[in-house]
Amino acid sequence: MGLLLVRKLVRASITVLLLVTAVFLILRASGDPAVMMLGVEVSPVALENFRDRWGLNDPVWVQYVIYLKSLAQGDFGRSYIGDRSAWDVVAERLPATLILMVSATVLAVVAGVLAGVLAALNRNSWIDRLVMIIAAAGFSAPNFVLGIFLIVLFGAIWQILPTTGSDTFWHGVLPVLTLASADAAVFARFTRSAVLETLNQPLMRTALAKGVPYRAAVLRHALPNSAIGLVTVFGLFVGRLVSGAVVTENVFAWPGVGSLLVLSVENRDFAVVQTIVILIGITMVCANLLVDLSYLWLDPRTRRTRSRT
Amino acid sequence: MRAGFRLPAPSVVLAASWLFAIVFVAILADLIAPYDFAAIDLRNRFAPPVWLEGGSWSHPLGTDDIGRDLLSRLIVSIRISLFVALLGTLIGAVLGTLVGFVAAHFKGWVDDLLMVAIDFQAAIPFLILALAVLALFAETFWVFILVMGFYGWERYARIARGLSLAAQEQGYAVALDLLGARPARIYLRHILPNIASALFVNMTLNFPETVLLETSLSFLGLGVQPPLSSLGSMVGFGRDYLLSAWWIAVLPAAVIFLTALAFSILGDWLRDKLDPTLRESP
Numbered sequence: 231m232g233l234l235l236v237r238k239l240v241r242a243s244i245t246v247l248l249l250v251t252a253v254f255l256i257l258r259a260s261g262d263p264a265v266m267m268l269g270v271e272v273s274p275v276a277l278e279n280f281r282d283r284w285g286l287n288d289p290v291w292v293q294y295v296i297y298l299k300s301l302a303q304g305d306f307g308r309s310y311i312g313d314r315s316a317w318d319v320v321a322e323r324l325p326a327t328l329i330l331m332v333s334a335t336v337l338a339v340v341a342g343v344l345a346g347v348l349a350a351l352n353r354n355s356w357i358d359r360l361v362m363i364i365a366a367a368g369f370s371a372p373n374f375v376l377g378i379f380l381i382v383l384f385g386a387i388w389q390i391l392p393t394t395g396s397d398t399f400w401h402g403v404l405p406v407l408t409l410a411s412a413d414a415a416v417f418a419r420f421t422r423s424a425v426l427e428t429l430n431q432p433l434m435r436t437a438l439a440k441g442v443p444y445r446a447a448v449l450r451h452a453l454p455n456s457a458i459g460l461v462t463v464f465g466l467f468v469g470r471l472v473s474g475a476v477v478t479e480n481v482f483a484w485p486g487v488g489s490l491l492v493l494s495v496e497n498r499d500f501a502v503v504q505t506i507v508i509l510i511g512i513t514m515v516c517a518n519l520l521v522d523l524s525y526l527w528l529d530p531r532t533r534r535t536r537s538r539t
Numbered sequence: 540m541r542a543g544f545r546l547p548a549p550s551v552v553l554a555a556s557w558l559f560a561i562v563f564v565a566i567l568a569d570l571i572a573p574y575d576f577a578a579i580d581l582r583n584r585f586a587p588p589v590w591l592e593g594g595s596w597s598h599p600l601g602t603d604d605i606g607r608d609l610l611s612r613l614i615v616s617i618r619i620s621l622f623v624a625l626l627g628t629l630i631g632a633v634l635g636t637l638v639g640f641v642a643a644h645f646k647g648w649v650d651d652l653l654m655v656a657i658d659f660q661a662a663i664p665f666l667i668l669a670l671a672v673l674a675l676f677a678e679t680f681w682v683f684i685l686v687m688g689f690y691g692w693e694r695y696a697r698i699a700r701g702l703s704l705a706a707q708e709q710g711y712a713v714a715l716d717l718l719g720a721r722p723a724r725i726y727l728r729h730i731l732p733n734i735a736s737a738l739f740v741n742m743t744l745n746f747p748e749t750v751l752l753e754t755s756l757s758f759l760g761l762g763v764q765p766p767l768s769s770l771g772s773m774v775g776f777g778r779d780y781l782l783s784a785w786w787i788a789v790l791p792a793a794v795i796f797l798t799a800l801a802f803s804i805l806g807d808w809l810r811d812k813l814d815p816t817l818r819e820s821p
Contacts, residue, residue: 241658244655245658245659245662248655248656248659249659249663252659253671256671256672256675257675366800366803366804366807367800369803370796370799370800370802370803371796371799371800372751372754372755372795372796372799373755374754374755374758374771374774374792375754375774375792375795375796378774378778378781378788378789378792379789379792379796381778381781382781382785382788382789385781385782386781386782386785393781469663469664470664472664472667473664473665473666473667473755476666476667476670476759477666477755477758477759480758480759481778491667491670492670492759492760492761494674495670495671495673495674495761496760496761498674498675500674500675503670503671503674504671506667507667507668507670507671510663510664510667511662511663514662514663514664515662518662
């Protein structure tokens, strides 16, 4: 168990190191940072001064070590817009994004799992069909398409909800709905098939045979066993949530990290782009680590078989 | 259950017809577009589609903010979106398969290194990496297609690597090796045809995802750039007029939605057909 944990942690650290290295290489491969930051119209002396100051005349590996060192110290460089620390620029956007992502996650999990269980227990009824049709539609609509449809319906035609910004609770309704829908659909589809599968397993027959009421058998025996597969879906879910948030924030002008990322890409504000990409990478690695660990917790079998290999 | 041919569900037929229509439109775009997609007509700005009040048959789907015919733009955008996704899928398939072959052939540290890269790519959302790369390079059409090409390479690489490792043990590969065939010949002429079906299935899964990635990036203004137009960039430009001329954004958005829905209906149907273990007993 302990060894397994160490191996997972080492793997996670390698992924983060790779990401940081990739960002470094892409930044260096794409041209002369001095020219990029200052433009071509400045004097050669100014360019030379800039290179000296940022150590751009050193060999690449020295630059790499310096780069790693400053990242380790939490120095992500400076945004050239307003000359502020890139980390500060990103950090002030974080709360808005976290609110959006956490609300969407809660909504997606609750709505998706409930709909899935409901569909499975009422298999082949109209409830099942309705849930599956909505799920297919929700799964297919990309975030920005759904967002546009919602804006037209609620903002333009019925005019009952605000569509840009994040001033009040009501501003959050459409973005959260947009971000949650695709994942709610995935959870619903997955939960339905997982529950159907567990309902047919011997454990259900055993539970019913020993006199457990059907409701309790579903709640206490079938659903926990379906949850194991759900964790796998959750691992993929975080990745979709992050990409989805970038698009959704842009549709609704939600002042979060996603809007900032697209804005910084347009402005070529590399320090900010780099900070956000590394931040997302670390988030993803942590999420995958958590998924791996929750397997061990949920499914006692993996503890034995995995530590043996 | 009686064996024999059964008609697929109406939804499957509709989905297939829609996709055929889309491909047909993409191929014949030049012939069926009523106007030049870039032709500006400032006297006819914001004309609504024909079924709304004030619409006319001269512009069946209306016009945009500078009077360009939306039907023509939609047709050309369908062509460009499908073209980008097709080319991106092909690049990804070739690239990923080659990586898989190299990993399977050299094994050892080359394999380890490539596997680390594969895991890395699988761990980071592609949209984010694509944004980072697009931030640094000029926004030209071919750079964008190359970025699309990198989408999903790790899945082809995994499949190609796994199946090649299995194929290496089989008689035909061993025999060719003993006969002195060069590795490139063994992999491309003999192993590739044997594993092609799995790679092709992955391509059909990858293609709709690439369409969605392209439209998302173009919607954000970082994909296909004007004067070219894609379904995503049409929605992106149209969103400035959502409250006054909603059709500019909603029509291309609807095409994207229906296409994605058709792909997913057809995909589910094919999966049920091809994998009898998934078929639910009635």
